[in-house]
Amino acid sequence: MSTQLASALKKYFGFDQFREGQEDVIRDVMDGNDVLGILPTGTGKSLCYQLPARLLQGTTIVVSPLISLMVDQVKQLKASGYKSVTALNSFMDIKEKKQVIQNLDRYDLVYVSPEMLQNERLQEDFRRMTVPLFVIDEAHCISQWGHEFRTDYLKLHRIIDSIGSPPVLALSATATPEVQGDIMEKLNRPGMIRHIHPMDKQNISLSVEEVQSPEEKTDRIVNILSHIHAPTMIYFSSRQWAEKVSFVLREKLSHRTAFYHGGMEQTDRMLVQQQFMSGQLDVICCTSAFGMGVDKKDIRLVIHFHLPAQTESFIQEIGRAGRDGKPSASLVLFTKKDHYLPQMLIQSELPEREQLDLVLGYLKRQEGQELLEDASIMEQLQLSESQWNFIKYQAEERGVLNHGKVQPFPMDFESRLHALLRERWTYKQGKLTEMLTWIHHTGCRREALYQSFQDHIRPPYVPCCDACGFSVNHLTFQESQETPAAESWKERLQMIFHQGPPHA
Amino acid sequence: MFESIVLLCIQRFKGERTVSGIFNMLTGKRSSQTMQDAKAYQLDHLFGIFPELDRRRLDTLIDEMSHSGEIVLNEQSFPQITETSREPSTQTFPYFKGMTWHEVVPAFIARLNLLVQASSNKEAGIQSYVAIVDNPEAQLWVKKVFATFQNKLARLNQSLYEELEKLLSAHDPVQAELFTHRLTGGGWIGLTLDQLKEKFRMSKEDVLLGLRHTYYYLFQRAKMDQDAYPVLHLCTRGLQASHLVTASAGKTYQLIAHGLSLEEIVTIRRLKKSTIQDHIVEAALVTPDFDVSPFLTADQVVEINQKAIDLNTQRLKHIHQDLGGVYDYFEIRLALAHGRSTHIERKPLP
Structure with missing residues (x-):
């Protein structure tokens, strides 16, 4: 079986081998089992159903929460030569939709949004077809404890049963055992085989240090880096601080340092990312905007100058260290006042109650009309981008916004939106509290950080954490190779065109 | 360089245009007013050479220059040079020809940067990399070049190197530094604007203008001389002068x-x-061969142009008054415009 799978992998996707975790999931899926797979982002989650979809007879259904995500995936698959895939979504025009639906059984793989799946006619079509596998991507959306809770997901189990109870594969990148249990319960599949990719990193030492002021944080970083020469990331939650600290480091240290944030010009963003990837930078001062598609293996140290608003983000960010498996470390610097910043972040992400009422009133007055473009609405109503996105998304989902036009509100639209907002506030506050609790934890940090994600924490093969006796002062990384800088434009041109003395 | 360019604008505008006039000129605003100014005040070479100019930086510079006495703001608060002003040196940027080329230079920049990356990476055996230029047209163009030169890519690479080396050797050395350090290829990643600024201790404006000027230089030299610069010439192909x-x-x-x-x-x-x-x-x-005869006779065109030269002004009001109000403003503007484009014989500027 495994050689068969391996040759299919080579044939359809051009890969020589599976990444960690993929093969186990796929094998169980091919055997007709219900599977719950928790695989961190960047591990090739989607291959877990894309390969079976090619091999199984019939049409595999994938429920995906984001239309943009679906469209992207279909594009990518088509570009790689996999043509019999499509995405059904509310943005297709009627003709297009009709055409796809009429030929539904010709596709190997159909992406669909949970909202679309509520359509009776579509369910009817699926009933007549052979559906060998039903996939739920971003399955944490099913759980009220997952961070993108969506109510239409709750109806999935009925639909699955009505189309002949095909095997179910639920996938997610982050799900605590609590969320995992909830997913299985809501899907009514208590016997799912779990494949939980462990989150804990055995090669990363953890540490937290309290200081009195942001300036002291900077001093401490200078102090630490003066005896460490290795690829280092420093996370900030504000652009200004990322820039400011990078200037100080450049002034006080010989490390090649740059900043990176979403406010930079597109080309420069890419250049900084590429410089870091290719070892032409040692230290990068960045916001969470850095990272998409960055797979640098030899990052040795991740410092958090500011706290993220939830442990999931934190785990993901420190997970950028030590992808090569070699010893690495994480350091969080915090002051007593540091909870304000993530608090403000949450505030800028979610609208307040009064703001929501304001927007709802505005939308009501616009009924039957084309909505202005996002930027002018945000300005007119004084909303941040994510505040507006939150409301707009819900309005689109409930049909209040249809092709840019405002429709009459469904009866419970306002009350449900308010309820959802309350829930999101409570949830985000809870997440922040969790993060802060970890910062002040006095026992083993490794256990405290990962215990909500997995039952068993593996013993690290590096010093564990500050509570267990580790300190970044013990680190002695000296791996950055000073790449020779060009002395003159002639030399630089020679280096680029490989005309001069060769450099490794 | 930025200061020189702004000073030149002020000098040529003779206190007859606002700071916005300078801004519109450098950023290449497509309005009748700006295009007419470009011709009338002989600033067409600077038209549209600095599309990324930040208005606040221009205002700050004007403030600084007027504080230091380099320029004065006249009664209408239009900037004007003084007797003590330096003569703005045009030596550092002789290759700007904005009015003619500013529309196609960005395409040239995209092609050249991407071709250097693709070609030098191929030479170095680097197969997977992130394209430095996101522009689909430029990407398609490079793909075509690669398809056409399949078996001669090594030679193309060598030639590209030699052409750049030769042209840069004859160019301003600081600008050559900026240009080469901005390039990406062969495993080396170009510097960001911020990094260039710091490395060469220059203002952001001077970095941008130095780079832009170098591209204008390479573009025009390559466009003119296909034999000497075959690969660079390729990058200019199909990019035509604009008749704005x-x-x-x-x-x-x-x-x-x-x-x-x-x-x-x-x-x-x-x-x-x-x-x-x-x-x-x-x-x-x-x-140039625009027929003004439905509006003005040839003699009238000469008369108006001569008056502008005598008064050494482009101000319609002065010309209008001095000619006794015989011509309306439209006729004066048309005559001046026609005069500019046909180079009617006139006395040299004092």
């Missing part, structure tokens, strides 16, 4: 060419008379 008129002025121009009168055009296009007049002046500026 706004789309709307183009329509008006077509109607005039069909022999319609100003009044008829006003009716057909349902535009204000003054707008149509703007279009006519614009067309006269960029069309």
Whole structure:
């Protein structure tokens, strides 16, 4: 079986081998089992159903929460030569939709949004077809404890049963055992085989240090880096601080340092990312905007100058260290006042109650009309981008916004939106509290950080954490190779065109 | 360099234009006014060379220059040079030719940067990399070049290197530094603007202008001499000089060419008379053989132009008054525009 799978992998996707975790999931899926797979982002989650979809007879259904995500995936698959895939979504025009639906059984793989799946006619079509596998991507959306809770997901189990109870594969990148249990319960599949990719990193030492002021944080970083020469990331939650600290480091240290944030010009963003990837930078001062598609293996140290608003983000960010498996470390610097910043972040992400009422009133007055473009609405109503996105998304989902036009509100639209907002506030506050609790934890940090994600924490093969006796002062990384800088434009041109003395 | 360029604008504008006039010139605003100014004040080489200019930086510079006494702000608060002003040196940027090339230079930059990356990476055996230029047209173009030169890519790479080496050797050395350090390829990643600024201890404006000027230089040299710079010439192919008129002025121009009168055009296009007049002046500026006879005789054109030279001004009001109010402003603008584009014989500027 495994050689068969391996040759299919080579044939359809051009890969020589599976990444960690993929093969186990796929094998169980091919055997007709219900599977719950928790695989961190960047591990090739989607291959877990894309390969079976090619091999199984019939049409595999994938429920995906984001239309943009679906469209992207279909594009990518088509570009790689996999043509019999499509995405059904509310943005297709009627003709297009009709055409796809009429030929539904010709596709190997159909992406669909949970909202679309509520359509009776579509369910009817699926009933007549052979559906060998039903996939739920971003399955944490099913759980009220997952961070993108969506109510239409709750109806999935009925639909699955009505189309002949095909095997179910639920996938997610982050799900605590609590969320995992909830997913299985809501899907009514208590016997799912779990494949939980462990989150804990055995090669990363953890540490937290309290200081009195942001300036002291900077001093401490200078102090630490003066005896460490290795690829280092420093996370900030504000652009200004990322820039400011990078200037100080450049002034006080010989490390090649740059900043990176979403406010930079597109080309420069890419250049900084590429410089870091290719070892032409040692230290990068960045916001969470850095990272998409960055797979640098030899990052040795991740410092958090500011706290993220939830442990999931934190785990993901420190997970950028030590992808090569070699010893690495994480350091969080915090002051007593540091909870304000993530608090403000949450505030800028979610609208307040009064703001929501304001927007709802505005939308009501616009009924039957084309909505202005996002930027002018945000300005007119004084909303941040994510505040507006939150409301707009819900309005689109409930049909209040249809092709840019405002429709009459469904009866419970306002009350449900308010309820959802309350829930999101409570949830985000809870997440922040969790993060802060970890910062002040006095026992083993490794256990405290990962215990909500997995039952068993593996013993690290590096010093564990500050509570267990580790300190970044013990680190002695000296791996950055000073790449020779060009002395003159002639030399630089020679280096680029490989005309001069060769450099490794 | 930025300061020199702004000073040159101020000098040529003779205290007759605002700071916005300078800003519109450098960023290449497509308005009749700016295009006419470009010709009238001989600033067409600077038209559109600095599209990323930040208005606040320009204002700050003007403030600084007026504080230091380098320039004064006249009664209308238009900037003006003084007796003690330095003569703005045009030596550091002789290759700007904005009015003609500013529309196609960005395409040249995209092609060149991507070709250098693709070609040098291929030479170095680097197969997977992130394209430095996100522009699909440039990517398609490089793909085509690669397809055409399949078996000669090593030679193309060598030639590209030699062409750049040769041209840069004859170029301003600091600008050559900026240019080469901005390039990405062969495993080396280009520097960001911020990094260039710091490395060469220059202002952001000077970095941007130094780079832009180098691209203008390479573009024009390569465009002119295919034999000496075959690969760089390839990057310029299909990129044509622009005959700058706004789309709307183009329509008006077509109607005039069909022999319609100003009044008829006003009716057909349902535009204000003054707008149509703007279009006519614009067309006269960029069309050397533009026929002004429906509006002015050849003698009248000479008379008006001579007056502008005598008074050493482009201010319509002065010319209008000094000619006893015989000509209206449209006629004066048209005559000046026609004079600029046909180089009517005139006394040299004092």
